[in-house]
Amino acid sequence: MSSIQIADQIFVLLKHWLVGRVPVSLQPVVGILITVIPIICVFPALFAITTILERKGLGRIQNRYGPNRTGPFGILQPLADGVKALTKEDIIPANADKVVHFFAPVVLVMLVFLAYAVLPMGRNMAAVDLDCGVLFFFAIGSGTEVAVFMAGWSSRNKYALLGAMRAIAQMISYEIPLILSAVAAIMIAGTLNLQQIVTQQAGYSGIFPHWYVFTPWGFAAFLLFIISATAESNRSPFDLPEGESEIIAGYYIEYSGFKFALFFLGEYLGMFSISAIAITLFLGGWAAPFSFLTWVPSWLWFFAKLVTMILCFIWVRGTLPRLRQDQLMNFAWKFMLPMALVVLTSAACWRYTEGWQRWAISFLVVIIPYSWLGHGMMSNRKLEQRKYRFAE
């Protein structure tokens, strides 16, 4: 085994070595623990890094410095936030459904962590190598809606309930284009196993990789997936369930202290996991972007891509204003859903044609409906002087 391979497989080898040190009867339990504990440590650490990155990034976008008081360049800010969240009073409203109120953040974080089980974070580095990995991921992912509704319902607060209702409407609406655009990738890969989907994209033509995002249908599906993923993780511009300026943080409203921090954690972990699945389906997972870079360990590529995705999410958050509820729903059902079906057709054309025709056909199948739909949406927009009925 060469040193490059050792660097690539270092965590897998480490696990095997550690498991080999314990008695045979304990090996299954120890093996599971050694797989799970790093996931539970690494991603919350990434969450801590992301909070500071996000606050700094948004600051820079708005020509501010962002937090820079805690430690050098403010890098200890997440630590200070953590201490603050832990020492804050945990308030449960008198009329709240106390059991559900307590379990909502726990359920959310638990479900979000479960989704990490199938993510391939490097070559041979998935906690569970499930044959129906994609299915498992989306099934677990839709469970978070229950947690959100638990929070909104149990708080006994109209804003919380409004936020939860918005969240349910939004998450269910956007789950359809999310899964349909993932289906396009699954159709071409011909498997639901995430490891195999990555291996299928790990080939190279010359120096360029065979990632699905570099095909016409794949690019369209990737964009649809990312838009839906933003909506699924309740991030700006789809942050209506929180809507600080309208419904004062929505379903979080009655949460304080560490439970609020748990919700925050769950939200960000959800964003990471959905970014990871986007990477796996369209961006070649842990595969290197150029054939001459394959010597870099696969897990490094995975995390580099993940951080890039997170930065894009921050960028989008700093750019776009929040949508209105009717715009959100119109966009989901009148644009995202038809486009997802179009992308499926395009992927099918790609599957059954060869040579340059497949590029031309699948490109045209995507671009014609897109410009047609886009033209329709743009031409319906009437820009005129707004009439105020009461405020004059």
Added chain:
Amino acid sequence: MLGGGILKGLAVTARNVVEGFVSKERLTTVQYPEERVPQVEATRDFPFLVFDGEDPMAGLRCVACQICEKECPPKCIYIDKSSDKKPDATGKPQFYPARFDIDISVCMSCQICVEVCPFEAIKMDVEFELSTNDRFGGLLYDKHKLAKSNEYYNHVHPTEAAAVDTKLAVERAKAAARAAAATQPKPAAVSPAPESGAQA
């Protein structure tokens, strides 16, 4: 094309980020404790008492006329007039404030006390870092804390202070001339004798 506006917006925010690192003018934040904006001359917050000469208590221009106390809209000034007279900076015997307190937690920085003062004795300060642990005693300033020299006044409000100094110099010169005129034709006059003695 649908989505073009989003790309334009993303370009704008990306430019903000990049230019923020390239040119410092883009980041307008003044990081306060380390960096400060140069103070504008017309800045004002709370009043202080001006004194002439070296000794703050002897040199106070205030004669405890209590006009400012009466005019103060939120009633934050408390003055006890002295029962005796003491010579002021020019040597003329005057009443002086036995107690002069300003509760700056009540003061609204309206500057009316400054405008009504006939003796140029109370002026507006520019010191703004006044936080204290004791919100009652710590914010009730007595005359020792309020007294600040004319040099300090000249330092914080140069233009205004120069005008005041000129005006006072003219007034004092007139008074001296009047006193001289009063003493010269009638050298035997009795009344101003102790004053001129003190002035010399």
